[in-house]
Amino acid sequence: MAATSADVARRAGLSRATVSQILNGHDHRFTADTAQRVRQAARELDYEPSAAGRMLRRGSSDFIVALIPDTTYGSNLQDIFDPLTESLAENGLGLVLHFSMGSPGSLDRILGGIRPRAVLSLRPFSPEERQILTEREVPGFDTTTDTDFDSDIGALQAQHLIARGFQRLAFVHLHDRRSNPYGPGREQGVVNTCAAAGLPSPRVLGIAVDRSSADEALAAFEPGTGIACYNDDVAIALMTAVERRGWRIPADIGLIGMDSTPLAQVMNPPLTTVGYDLAAVARLAANTALRAIGQNVNLPSPDLGLRIIEGSSC
Known part of the structure; x- marks a missing residue:
């Protein structure tokens, strides 16, 4: 006892x-x-x-809420939040993950229920969410304030495809029931890079990760197209469609993914993808949360180590 x-x-x-x-x-x-x-x-x-006693005295709990958009994540999500949880625990704080369903009311309910010290978001807060945070007097910070991370991803993908000789580019989003907060920025990075290189605007499509959707999308492209994909899941779905069509990778279609997932490297051919420093993302998130509750910590550089992970798909 x-x-x-x-x-x-x-x-x-x-x-x-x-x-x-x-x-x-x-x-x-x-x-x-x-x-x-x-x-x-x-x-x-x-x-x-008593945690309840501390909450009554201070008006807030020892929890930080991480607001996660209802979008697609691979195994990297756990690789980010495991060290973030440990880092916050060293400062006497617990981490609560809350998947945003697009309704501000869900955020209001969790704030009223556990009264967190702060809310950390993986995407910019909506005006409605900002209003709720103000009314609840809860500090809210997002990890995207000082970075243009998604645009940089799209630009890096496009630059790599162009360096490999592709003069016709495309960007393929992931479309499913969930939201797509990161896709527009990545698309814009590809668009901007094509314009800077004097190339035509990229063809933009969306697919679900299933056979028919991938086959239908691939039918819209001509041989010689380099495709920047929203993530590795999209790229792998298109790789299988290229094989079914009898085309070759990368001679007919070039593909580059995002996230450097383990599955990407066991594909045949191995997928070229974009990786980043997961530890740096976790440090940025932890220090942003600590800053939100008034602790004097320095935010690390917004450089999160974006890099090309070489495969054979482009």
Whole structure:
């Protein structure tokens, strides 16, 4: 059974009122010897203060809510949030993941239910979400404020395709029931790069990750097209469609993905893709969250190490 403040009071030989005030950070009201007796008794009993009590005193809990858009993620999501969880835990904070369903009301309910110290978003907040955060007096920060990460991804994909000799480019989104907060930025990066290189605007399509959708999309392209894909899932779906059509990769169709997933490297041929520094993303997210609650930490450089992972698909 977990120790209570009453147990600490008995061990220290002091009143519960005295122990409660010292455990709540009011050491200055008592002698150093009295405060030391309470802290020693708490250590001996492995006493953990009540999270509910702290929330009532402070008006907020020890949780940071990470607001995740309802979009597609690969295994990288866990690789980001595992170190983020550890980093926050070292600062006495817990992490709650909340998948946004597009309704501001869902954010309002979770803020009212757990009263987090801050909300960290993986995409810019909508005006409605900003209003809710203001009304709830909860700090909200997103990790995209100082970066143009998605546009950089699209530009890097297009630059690599052009360097491989492709003069006709396309961008293929992932379309399913979920939202697509990152796709427009990546598309724009491809568009801008084509314009800067004096190439025609890229053909833009969307697919679901299934056979018929991939086959239908591929039928819209001519041989010699280099396709920048929203992520590795899209690229792999198109790779299978190219094989069914009897075309060759990369002689007929070039493909480049995004996320550097393990599956991308076991394809035949291995998929050329874009990787990034997952540890840097986790550090940026953790430090952004800590800054949101008033801790004096420096945000790392917004350079998240985007790089081409060479395969044989373009």
